[in-house]
Amino acid sequence: MARYFDVHPTDPQPRAISQVVAMLRDDAVIAYPTDSMYALGTRLGNHDGADRIRRIRHLDDRHHFTLVCSDFAQLGQLVHLDNSAFRAIKSATPGPYTFILLATPEVPRRLAHAKKRSVGVRIPDDPVALAILRELGEPLLSSSLLMPGHDWPMTEGWQIKEELDDVLDAVVDAGDRGSEPTTVVDWTSGAPEVVREGAGDASRF
Template sequence: MHPDNPQPRAIGQIAGLLREDGLIAYPTDSCYALGCRIGNKDGLDRIRDLRSLRGDHHFTLMCRDFAQLGQLVQVNNAVFRALKAATPGPYTFILPATREVPRRLQHPRKKTVGVRIPDHAVAQAILAALGEPLLSSTLLMPGDTEPMTMGWEIKERLDHAVDVVVDAGDCGVDPTTVIDFSDGTAEVVREGAGEPSRFG
């Protein structure tokens, strides 16, 4: 897949597979991620199993734009301005979830969810073709210290576990910078590819 001008036919096939509840490995502006439709419970379980995730793990809802993001989380004006200035980009924002987000995707106690808008042509093309957000998780395997960065390596290791590996070349090893806005003020939870000082 061309990293800057992804082929529309291939993107259409990926979107079709996602609609049929497939699970993909795909590139983002921080690192490769696993993704499936929000309503795909089997896909969620497959991601949990693949990554050996605990029940309280924060999943990320990958959004095409603010219109999608605004349907999933509650954002006041001050937080909206902070998010707008940093997106699209390698940031994940933890915010109170709306009723649109299935309970199984929310943090069990806080009722929050992670959202982000990626700055990557392939990820954006998939989101545009799908027409809805993607449930997403960094492709970091149990026991690994860094995410996998090469499509062929991902295919070699995960061919049996995912339905498609979208290879658009190396996209880095730093996961997103995570900012928790759940109580209205910014708390940097994890430093990653995005510059955290803008929220300091």
């Protein structure tokens, strides 16, 4: 049964955040809010957690997780950024964007694209997600919470608790977080290519 944390959407209670982070450090898989929709997350080094997320969402080994970061300095340790990418991405973060870039050696090989050595990264503009990330002190291995066979994601934490109670360790409920995924921008060729239009304004790229 998943632990349920009902947190304030803009000023999350420090005690609740500390308890969530303690569970993540103990290799929990959680559902948590972001600035685009709810997501599943686990610690970067948690191999079993990644497999559990794949099973929950019925994903295969080719699925690419997103590394969700607390700030630009953390993001910059995970991916290679030339000057143009640096300026454009810095101006768009935090926000509802996922950027696909070439991974640095900091990223475990199993998490990067097998041929391109690329990885998706993002910095959410969400007080609850950022509070979790800052206390954890490392990126979250994450995947949008869109269940197989569903046309729309669950937008409320209580829904997630009801549906996934037996497969999650914790649900962090911060109210309705919408149903639109991030805008995805692929920068692996050296220039931005919008591969999915979502919550973020794609016209800036």
